[in-house]
Amino acid sequence: xxxxxxxxxxxxxxxxxxxxxxxxxxxxxxxxxxxxxxxxxxxxxxxxxxxxxxxxxxxxxxxxxxxxxxxxxxxxxxxxxxxxxxxxxxxxxxxxxxxxxxxxxxxxxxxxxxxxxxxxxxxxxxxxxxxxxxxxxxxxxxxxxxxxxxxxxxxxxxxxxxxxxxxxxxxxxxxxxxxxxxxxxxxxxxxxxxxxxxxxxxxxxxxxxxxxxxxxxxxxxxxxxxxxxxxxxxxxxxxxxxxxxxxxxxxxxxxxxxxxxxxxxxxxxxxxxxxxxxxxxxxxxxxxxxxxxxxxxxxxxxxxxxxxxxxxxxxxxxxxxxxxxxxxxxxxxxxxxxxxxxxxxxx
Numbered sequence: 104x105x106x107x108x109x110x111x112x113x114x115x116x117x118x119x120x121x122x123x124x125x126x127x128x129x130x131x132x133x134x135x136x137x138x139x140x141x142x143x144x145x146x147x148x149x150x151x152x153x154x155x156x157x158x159x160x161x162x163x164x165x166x167x168x169x170x171x172x173x174x175x176x177x178x179x180x181x182x183x184x185x186x187x188x189x190x191x192x193x194x195x196x197x198x199x200x201x202x203x204x205x206x207x208x209x210x211x212x213x214x215x216x217x218x219x220x221x222x223x224x225x226x227x228x229x230x231x232x233x234x235x236x237x238x239x240x241x242x243x244x245x246x247x248x249x250x251x252x253x254x255x256x257x258x259x260x261x262x263x264x265x266x267x268x269x270x271x272x273x274x275x276x277x278x279x280x281x282x283x284x285x286x287x288x289x290x291x292x293x294x295x296x297x298x299x300x301x302x303x304x305x306x307x308x309x310x311x312x313x314x315x316x317x318x319x320x321x322x323x324x325x326x327x328x329x330x331x332x333x334x335x336x337x338x339x340x341x342x343x344x345x346x347x348x349x350x351x352x353x354x355x356x357x358x359x360x361x362x363x364x365x366x367x368x369x370x371x372x373x374x375x376x377x378x379x380x381x382x383x384x385x386x387x388x389x390x391x392x393x394x395x396x397x398x399x400x401x402x403x404x405x406x407x408x409x410x411x412x413x414x415x416x417x418x419x420x421x422x423x424x425x426x427x428x429x430x431x432x433x434x435x436x437x438x439x440x441x442x443x444x445x446x447x448x449x450x
Contacts, residue, residue, distance in 0.1 A: 110270050343396035
């Protein structure tokens with residue numbers, strides 16, 4: 104019944120999205136090109152598809168030969184306009200994902216600005232050394248015409264059987280897939296069946312200039328958030344874990360923890376959740392309820408734990424985060440990155 108109620112809203116949303124695209128196609132709304140390459144990382148669904156790990160992978164590779172800047176909208180921040188991210192910024196001022204990237208790459212220029220054209224112009228003015236910009240979550244922001252569009256696709260939510268918001272998770276019409284140059288399918292099983300790859304290739308790739316890659320998330324050993332705490336609660340093999348997440352799609356995160364640990368509690372919050380004192384007190388209560396347990400959260404949530412004085416000592420000593428990375432199936436990461444660089448350098 105709920106889906107039936109959402110269907111008219113989905114139809115209206117789809118109509119509005121398509122009309123906006125037509126305004127750009129007809130030239131009524133203008134897309135602007137720039138004199139340096141813009142690499143856009145985007146998706147057409149809501150929820151986590153792996154844009155941030157992809158941005159980190161591209162920065163790591165491209166900064167060896169370019170002066171790279173990252174431009175993001177800074178979703179969920181309480182500020183407006185152009186703002187350069189510093190490693191000591193508060194996540195509520197710049198957004199959690201831009202802050203995570205800045206702390207990983209302190210020498211890289213990271214900027215948030217909801218008006219991407221303005222953001223690119225300011226970067227060009229204030230950082231003339233920058234000769235490549237990675238634009239995070241900009242596929243729908245057609246005021247900028249990027250040189251390369253990398254589209255992240257969640258294999259667990261097939262586009263061909265999805266619906267537009269709010270009945271489904273599509274934020275854009277699949278007809279716009281023609282604008283993508285690279286499709287990176289994420290969250291694939293380690294042994295993905297060839298038939299499943301063929302189906303996705305047929306659904307996504309329509310033109311000769313488009314390439315597709317299949318990936319999965321690889322997790323590493325959880326790391327303490329507050330390493331300087333002298334008596335960090337140890338994380339034991341198959342030990343008790345409280346899973347804490349405030350991300351778009353927590354299922355892979357929870358699945359990873361269940362495989363390696365005894366998950367005694369799951370605290371699943373909305374994406375970009377703002378942590379408050381009451382959240383920390385609740386976590387303290389859970390730790391007392393499960394002696395010997397530790398809290399494992401996501402890397403994105405970990406950047407929000409930057410004020411230890413507002414976190415109870417027991418919680419500080421028990422907080423870990425789970426690092427993740429994108430792994431390409433069949434060792435195609437080198438091919439992908441080299442093709443990106445070739446396109447960046449080409450005319």
